[in-house]
Amino acid sequence: MPSTGHIKIPAVLENLQAITDCVSGAAAAAGFLPRRVGDMELALEEAVTNVFKYASPGNPGEIEITCATGGGKFSIEIRDWGKEFDITKLPDPDLSQNISERPIGGLGAYLIKRLADDVSYRRLPGLNILTLVFNLEIKKQ
Amino acid sequence: MNISTKKESTALVVTVSGRMDAVTAPEFEKSISDFITQGEKAFVVNLSGLEYISSAGLRSILACAKRLKEQSGKLIFSGLQGHVKEVFSISGFNGIFKIYESDAEGLKGV
Secondary structure (H helix, E strand, O other): OOEEEEEEEEOOHHHHHHHHHHHHHHHHHOOOOHHHHHHHHHHHHHHHHHHHHHHOOOOOOEEEEEEEEEOOEEEEEEEEOOOOOOHHHOOOOOOOOOOOOOOOOOOHHHHHHHHOOEEEEEEEOOEEEEEEEEEOOOOOO | OEEEEEEOOOOEEEEEEEEEOOOOHHHHHHHHHHHHHOOOOEEEEEEEEEEEEOHHHHHHHHHHHHHHHHOOOEEEEEOOOHHHHHHHHHOOHHHHOEEEOOHHHHHHOO
16 A cells, blocks of 8 residues: 555654644545544544553653555554553453443543454564554545 | 533533543543532533544543532533544443433433
């Protein structure tokens, strides 16, 4: 797939907007409707804020995001050089729990899995690679 | 994100617009938390102008709801649209919160 968007930047919350702008710009250019770009922004925010929080607490490293489009798909690859963290292995939350029972948190990975058409994780030495794939839906009006 | 409030007889109507993400969600939580500290116990939160919410926003909402529940308070929502409605649905929040079309209906539901 040809690359359509790329950013490598310190993995801190202050950079969330820059990362979102990079990816949503690439997704809009690839022909995604605003509603679907919104889904992508959400999955992306969940993935990158996990890196901000857990990859290297107290000593943030860098995060690299590469978007690619082709074959009716749009992919977002997220790389970080922090601790191993495979969101695809996290259990889904129990949505039937009431307000008192529900734990605070735990919805981020679930939202990613529900919104992206495919989620895959690879661990290479010292490197996490999370790839989110979205199918290009047919444009309406 | 913008937050404005209007005191009604049965509840405080809190209107939130813009984006509730990992950067802005703590502002919402602090705002509601401050009102609880001041003695407010019933809230109708109007989200008709909220364009985007992430799990950080859901986390803040749940934290406020837990605090209110301990004090027999109420957190009710109105006017959910598009993306926010979808995220509430996926997360099961529409099963644990009362959600109304309008503030007027929400105020009756307090």
